[in-house]
Amino acid sequence: MASSGSAVESGAPVSLKDLRPPSPLFADGASLRVLGKLQEYSVETTVAIIVDRDASLKIDTQHLRDLSFRVGSIYQFIGELRIQPDNEALLQARVGRNVDGLDLDLYHQSLQLVRQFQVERTRYRST
Amino acid sequence: MDKSLFLVHVKLLAFDLLSLAQSPTNPPTFSLDHRFSISRAEALGVVVSREHKPGRFLKFAVDDGTGCVPCVLWLNHATSPYFARQRPQGVRQIAEVANGQASLVKLGSVARVRGRITSYRGEVQITVSRVVVERDPNAEVLHWLDCLKLARRVYGKPTTMRNTLHGLCPMDKMT
Numbered sequence: 001m002a003s004s005g006s007a008v009e010s011g012a013p014v015s016l017k018d019l020r021p022p023s024p025l026f027a028d029g030a031s032l033r034v035l036g037k038l039q040e041y042s043v044e045t046t047v048a049i050i051v052d053r054d055a056s057l058k059i060d061t062q063h064l065r066d067l068s069f070r071v072g073s074i075y076q077f078i079g080e081l082r083i084q085p086d087n088e089a090l091l092q093a094r095v096g097r098n099v100d101g102l103d104l105d106l107y108h109q110s111l112q113l114v115r116q117f118q119v120e121r122t123r124y125r126s127t
Numbered sequence: 128m129d130k131s132l133f134l135v136h137v138k139l140l141a142f143d144l145l146s147l148a149q150s151p152t153n154p155p156t157f158s159l160d161h162r163f164s165i166s167r168a169e170a171l172g173v174v175v176s177r178e179h180k181p182g183r184f185l186k187f188a189v190d191d192g193t194g195c196v197p198c199v200l201w202l203n204h205a206t207s208p209y210f211a212r213q214r215p216q217g218v219r220q221i222a223e224v225a226n227g228q229a230s231l232v233k234l235g236s237v238a239r240v241r242g243r244i245t246s247y248r249g250e251v252q253i254t255v256s257r258v259v260v261e262r263d264p265n266a267e268v269l270h271w272l273d274c275l276k277l278a279r280r281v282y283g284k285p286t287t288m289r290n291t292l293h294g295l296c297p298m299d300k301m302t
Contacts, residue, residue, distance in 0.1 A: 007188070078175060101263075113271070
């Protein structure tokens with residue numbers, strides 16, 4: 001029931017299309033939040049593949065409980081990126097949830113506004 | 128220091144909440160941009176950690192994409208000297224509500240949290256008075272937009288202008 005109560009890294013929201021070199025978020029151990037439509041899920045390996053337009057990402061879901069996987073549904077995962085020896089990325093998910101019904105356009109537009117706001121606030125605080 | 132927001136549950140994104148200025152007093156007080164003295168906050172995000180000690184507390188963290196907000200929901204109503212001075216029936220009811228809320232907070236769920244801003248080992252946290260689990264998948268996005276709108280149109284304005292604008296802001300959805 002219980003899990004770690006110690007400080008955990010926030011998962012930086014990133015679009016799958018931006019998750020490739022030379023993005024600073026494409027780094028082993030980076031804590032990320034990703035979103036996409038479930039394309040495949042293997043019960044044997046617990047690896048899921050999500051897609052967003054023409055980009056895709058493998059998700060290791062072995063630590064997730066109480067989450068059912070339905071191909072074609074939209075899922076959000078937070079976890080750490082692992083870069084495999086062949087330079088392929090895999091997200092080791094800490095948490096995941098089904099977000100069917102999420103307005104994806106609103107999500108991506110709002111995310112841009114949040115990032116812009118963070119830059120403004122950081123600049124304001126440093127003056 | 129402007130105290131007009133002192134009793135308001137100020138909606139803040141995690142990165143703003145976690146960088147509130149703390150006074151060196153005991154208990155510490157908190158200020159937003161060294162302009163507004165604030166004591167309460169509302170945060171919303173995905174529950175990414177959970178530590179439950181039945182009869183003592185539930186510690187959890189919500190991640191809104193800009194940071195992780197540590198939260199503590201006290202469940203020590205049976206042993207706390209504070210509650211020992213109150214009517215047992217009332218304390219039982221408060222404990223039932225708190226335990227009910229604690230059971231809703233699960234890893235991966237989206238929680239809207241209200242409470243007092245406190246400090247634990249120098250880090251800002253929320254001592255929770257109310258937590259609800261959001262079912263709407265758009266709740267987090269709408270919270271982001273609420274925070275941005277309030278920061279620009281309300282929290283950054285002088286008191287007189289803020290009083291005029293306050294009626295436009297959905298601050299009391301939970302009450």
